[in-house]
Amino acid sequence: MDSMRTDGEAGYGPTDWLGGWRTLFWSCAALLACNVFLWIWDYNFAFTAGLNSASRDFTLHYRTLFWGELLSVGAFAGIWYGWLVRTGQALKGKEITPREEVRRIAVLWGIIGATSLSLYIEASFWPNWDGAWHQTMVRDTALTPTHIPMFYFFFPLSVVLALGAYLYGRFRIPAVYGAEKGFPWSFFLLIAAAVLEFVQVAFNEWGHSLWLSEEFFSVPFHWPFVAYGWLAGGMFAVWGETILRLLGIEKELPKVRELPQQTAAAGGR
Amino acid sequence: MATAAPSAAAAAAAEKQRRLELRDLLNVKYRYIDRTWDVVFWITAIFIVAGAADITKLLFAGDWDFWTDWKDAQWWPVVTAFATIIIPSALQWIQWVAWRFPTGATYTCVCLFMASWVGRYFQWHVAETYPLNFVWPISTVPAAIILDWILMKTRSFVITSLVGGGAWAILVWGFNYIPLAPFLQPAQFMHHVMTVSDVQGIAYIRSQTPEYLRHIERGALRSFLGETQYVSLLFGGTLAAIGYWVGQLIGRYLAVWPIGRYLKTY
Numbered sequence: 001m002d003s004m005r006t007d008g009e010a011g012y013g014p015t016d017w018l019g020g021w022r023t024l025f026w027s028c029a030a031l032l033a034c035n036v037f038l039w040i041w042d043y044n045f046a047f048t049a050g051l052n053s054a055s056r057d058f059t060l061h062y063r064t065l066f067w068g069e070l071l072s073v074g075a076f077a078g079i080w081y082g083w084l085v086r087t088g089q090a091l092k093g094k095e096i097t098p099r100e101e102v103r104r105i106a107v108l109w110g111i112i113g114a115t116s117l118s119l120y121i122e123a124s125f126w127p128n129w130d131g132a133w134h135q136t137m138v139r140d141t142a143l144t145p146t147h148i149p150m151f152y153f154f155f156p157l158s159v160v161l162a163l164g165a166y167l168y169g170r171f172r173i174p175a176v177y178g179a180e181k182g183f184p185w186s187f188f189l190l191i192a193a194a195v196l197e198f199v200q201v202a203f204n205e206w207g208h209s210l211w212l213s214e215e216f217f218s219v220p221f222h223w224p225f226v227a228y229g230w231l232a233g234g235m236f237a238v239w240g241e242t243i244l245r246l247l248g249i250e251k252e253l254p255k256v257r258e259l260p261q262q263t264a265a266a267g268g269r
Numbered sequence: 270m271a272t273a274a275p276s277a278a279a280a281a282a283a284e285k286q287r288r289l290e291l292r293d294l295l296n297v298k299y300r301y302i303d304r305t306w307d308v309v310f311w312i313t314a315i316f317i318v319a320g321a322a323d324i325t326k327l328l329f330a331g332d333w334d335f336w337t338d339w340k341d342a343q344w345w346p347v348v349t350a351f352a353t354i355i356i357p358s359a360l361q362w363i364q365w366v367a368w369r370f371p372t373g374a375t376y377t378c379v380c381l382f383m384a385s386w387v388g389r390y391f392q393w394h395v396a397e398t399y400p401l402n403f404v405w406p407i408s409t410v411p412a413a414i415i416l417d418w419i420l421m422k423t424r425s426f427v428i429t430s431l432v433g434g435g436a437w438a439i440l441v442w443g444f445n446y447i448p449l450a451p452f453l454q455p456a457q458f459m460h461h462v463m464t465v466s467d468v469q470g471i472a473y474i475r476s477q478t479p480e481y482l483r484h485i486e487r488g489a490l491r492s493f494l495g496e497t498q499y500v501s502l503l504f505g506g507t508l509a510a511i512g513y514w515v516g517q518l519i520g521r522y523l524a525v526w527p528i529g530r531y532l533k534t535y
Binding site for chain 2: 014
């Protein structure tokens with residue numbers, strides 16, 4: 001670790017905690033901050049403003065939150081994807097040093113780590129409150145206090161993170177995810193896991209409007225929700241194929257000419 | 270016998286050579302592969318493993334795990350055994366293929382244990398004010414240790430599914446019967462004899478899950494009297510063996526098979 005600190009322009013090595021892994025910490029910190037905010041919001045307002053969807057308080061606290069979430073996730077996706085593609089196009093065709101490629105793999109693992117955290121929050125943390133809420137409270141809307149953070153913030157955010165991770169890899173780690181190699185099954189499964197959830201969310205709300213007002217949580221029309229937990233196995237394939245690339249980089253090291261100025265030229269992207 | 274000795278010696282030499290190669294592999298000095306990759310992988314994987322395991326448990330067996338008065342002799346051992354073995358089985362495959370670690374089930378169940386308690390504490394207890402002794406989650410960790418031990422000793426996924434699957438239902442039920450037992454004690458309430466857990470179910474109102482939805486001990490199986498539990502465990506064991514292979518399909522084809530494969534080339 002110490003030896004890595006000395007051989008780079010940026011000050012930190014590609015696998016230093018404040019080097020390549022910085023993305024992991026900041027992205028997870030941001031996710032946790034959003035989650036804590038939403039939990040405290042629900043804790044404060046779910047019982048006082050979230051029971052009657054026809055009330056002014058509900059509009060003020062929950063419809064506003066719903067639109068705020070969708071707009072903020074949409075804006076984040078637009079800005080991030082725009083940046084990834086624009087700067088990624090500029091990197092096309094440029095030679096990558098092993099050091100820089102390792103750093104980019106670490107950044108990709110950071111985005112995947114954040115995706116993992118987001119999937120946990122949407123698959124375990126909020127479904128627990130959703131179960132507790134809907135087994136005890138009468139619903140009069142699809143936009144219930146527990147659905148709004150879960151279905152309309154963390155579900156779309158997981159799609160955005162998974163697709164963003166692929167865009168990052170496509171432009172910055174071409175040896176594994178370059179366009180000429182095709183679309184990887186790993187990301188196909190991971191993205192499909194998140195996208196399929198929209199189908200299931202729609203089916204779930206339709207199902208509740210049709211069959212049940214009471215909640216039997218393990219009811220069969222809830223079962224398809226498990227698909228995203230299972231398809232997210234693609235995340236292990238992302239880890240696996242990038243580990244293989246790391247081993248490939250190590251094998252190639254003696255033959256590769258180092259280009260120490262590239263990290264600085266790439267702007268640390 | 271004359272040929273057996275040289276072939277045995279050759280096999281021993283080959284084994285020794287392989288051990289030396291493995292030892293060399295341990296001592297390889299990498300420039301960029303260090304322990305930070307291990308730390309990041311094992312910690313970040315906790316979240317997706319916990320999420321996958323918990324959503325599978327919640328949606329296939331959630332109601333029987335949420336409340337003490339749903340933990341019955343007929344349905345709880347059946348649905349829980351199937352729902353909780355799927356993701357541990359997938360991780361058994363992944364960790365066995367990647368490192369020959371017989372730890373996949375234990376790793377998963379520890380992740381699930383933590384996620385379940387975070388959910389129950391913050392959401393059911395703090396947010397919804399249910400007492401924890403009414404909504405505590407089961408633990409599958411002891412059963413997972415034994416499932417991993419079976420894989421380690423047999424090195425066979427088929428035997429692990431058959432023996433381990435059957436054992437899983439019994440062990441998950443058995444280890445969780447210990448914390449459940451106090452809630453199955455008889456109590457008199459409104460001139461009726463019922464269990465302590467039944468009293469909890471009446472005392473803590475679930476307006477969206479009325480009593481007629483409580484899916485426990487229904488049908489003619491109750492006429493089996495004391496045998497109900499064992500019939501349920503037997504069926505739960507067979508379902509767990511099937512669930513084990515659902516998990517294997519996830520581990521093999523959704524996690525490991527896609528490595529380095531591409532959907533379409535341009």
